[in-house]
Amino acid sequence: MRLDHPATQKFKLQRLAGLEWEHPAKLHFIPIDFTKKSLMTALTRSSSYDPNVKSFFSWLGVTPYLTQNEVCATLRSIAEVTPANSTIVFDYLDTDAFIPEKSSPQMQEQFKYLSKIDEPLKSSGFNPSNLAEELASLGFSLQETLSPTDIEEHYFKGRMDGYHTDEHEHFACAVIE
Numbered sequence: 735m736r737l738d739h740p741a742t743q744k745f746k747l748q749r750l751a752g753l754e755w756e757h758p759a760k761l762h763f764i765p766i767d768f769t770k771k772s773l774m775t776a777l778t779r780s781s782s783y784d785p786n787v788k789s790f791f792s793w794l795g796v797t798p799y800l801t802q803n804e805v806c807a808t809l810r811s812i813a814e815v816t817p818a819n820s821t822i823v824f825d826y827l828d829t830d831a832f833i834p835e836k837s838s839p840q841m842q843e844q845f846k847y848l849s850k851i852d853e854p855l856k857s858s859g860f861n862p863s864n865l866a867e868e869l870a871s872l873g874f875s876l877q878e879t880l881s882p883t884d885i886e887e888h889y890f891k892g893r894m895d896g897y898h899t900d901e902h903e904h905f906a907c908a909v910i911e
Contacts, residue, residue, distance in 0.1 A: 740765035773811040793824040798855040813873030820910045827859040831902035874908035
């Protein structure tokens, strides 16, 4: 299952079509603006979503643009509408990213840039040390979390273009209990 802002999803689907890449029939693209619509509403109105079938959610590049309440409401909706053992993978910024004295220079520049283009970061992030407890309160069991160092090692090691993850970015994999 691929959840995206409608405009972002349209762009991605156009790119896939332009590249003539096919996606598996079981992969469903569901457009949603999390600031205006609940996930539960989007899923239950979608003819491609079956609430009885175990699902995989890839929720990358979204949480920092939502308020903490919107992030938690979305996670709660996933836990309520999706069967046990369904999985979500998402990225998040740690709480230090939102504290100017602790935020990296790269993150501070990103805040300025995103604010300038009217795409401000709104979340207050998660504290990696208590993420498991926060997710448990929403109906999930944390399976894995990757620190910025882990992300660099797994996904960016050896890149020649100089791109790397920010020191505040984390990945999490959680399963619905």
